[in-house]
Amino acid sequence: MINVSNISYTVIVITEKNLQLNITQAVENLGWEEGEDELAMKIHFDMYNAKYNGSRLSYLVKIGAIVAVKGYWGSGKGICAMGNIIECERKTSKSDEVFGVVAYDNLYNLQKSSDNVYFAKGKKTKSVLTSIFKSWGITIAKYTGPDVKHSKILYKNKKLGDIIRGVLDEAKKKGGCAAIVRSVETKIQIIEKGSNTEIYHFESNDATEVSHKTSIANIVTRVKIVSSEKADGAPKVEATVNGKTQYGVFQRIITHSKSDSLSDAKKEAQEIIEEEGDVEDTSKLLAPDIPCVRKGDMIHAVVGALNGFYLVNSIQHNAKTGQMTMEVEKFKPRVVSQTNNSGGGNKTYKVGDIVYFKGGTHYVSSWPGVKGYKAKAGKAKITLGPNCSGNGKAHPWHLVHTDNNSNVYGWVDEGTFE
DSSP states (O other): OOOGGGOEEEEEEEOTTOOEEEOGGGEEEEEEEEOTTOSSOEEEEEEEOOEETTEEGGGTSOTTOEEEEEEEOSSOEEEEEEEEEEEEEEEEOSSOEEEEEEEEOTTHHHHHOEEEEEEOTTOBHHHHHHHHHHHTTOOEEEEOSOOOBOOOEEEEEEEHHHHHHHHHHHHHHTTOOOEEEEEETTEEEEEETTOOSOOOEEETTTOSEEEEEEEOTTOOOEEEEEEOOOSSSOOOEEEEEEOOGGGOOOEEEEEEOTTSOHHHHHHHHHHHHHHHSSOEEEEEEEEEOOTTOOTTOEEEEEETTEEEEEEEEEEEEETTTTEEEEEEEEOOOOOOOEEEOSSSSSEEEOTTOEEEEOSEEEESSSSTTOOEEEEOOEEEEEEEOTTSTTOOSSSOEEEEEOSSSOOOEEEEOTTSBO
16 A cells, blocks of 8 residues: 655656666656657656866756656656656746756657558558557556457558557457557557556545546547548448437548458447447546556546546646546446356356345445445345456455445445346
């Protein structure tokens, strides 16, 4: 467990001459962030131009130098952010000389660069992404993302960040898991979203501020499938898939090429409707800083309008205030049918089943050692199961009561329902 009152940070700079400097005492306004549409992590701080062994820091801390932010939280420690300095802004007053420093991790080059990418039909996700990164001299150290067969992949003069996200988005539409690209201490990982093994729980007394927004600004309620056969003139409409057009018609076009079947195109259109065809709920949570929480992590929150599991879409850590701001969305982990081996025999249950909770204890997390509370018996719905991402297995099933007889809303043990 993390005690937020014990959190502290050290800022290390490795110079061009491989000299390691602890500049923590010269740093103010330290923060780092991961934006929803950004591939790389950004680190920023102000550095006073103090002397180090007789030389000003401005002569030592230069463009290209490595910055590492190390966090300490009582029971643990680790590198929270690491990158290369890409910008220094000098600010001089009568009393002080301060440098505003900006650094990004080693995904920044790909984020800023464009390329042309082509892969023939049938290439799998892992192979595509491995090839893209290898062409830039980058090795993927960990891969738990999707690995499905793709249609022909062709991008011309596109930002590499958009290409990579496009490949992952297509893989998800074809049934793969949702995944994210991360740099962890200069090593690249492509991992399933929400697969973090530690899930942090936030309650009303934890959060400083919560906001909740609903919007149809990005909704898609109709997808038209058109033919790519004609070189001139309007393409032929081969099929139309409608969603919730009561919100109005917000249309997207996808092209059915000769190399793909119409049924595959219809499946893709339906997945677009399922993913983007409803009211978008987004929430922002301001809470005490937890150094190891990153974009793509799953959290649990019962505060304000939040009640359940959420995916972190973006995050900003502020070392000065000791707070972090997260933009989150309701999370629906991928789960397959599981067998409940105790209590009523070997019966198979799946997410969405209505069961009878026998009463007992429900827990704030699936992990061992977490806090539990008494819950009354009654009907409940299975919302998460043993194969969900980040499941700690100690209390493998997540139930939500469906009547007023029970108050169960949390993780429960095997054999506690039937």
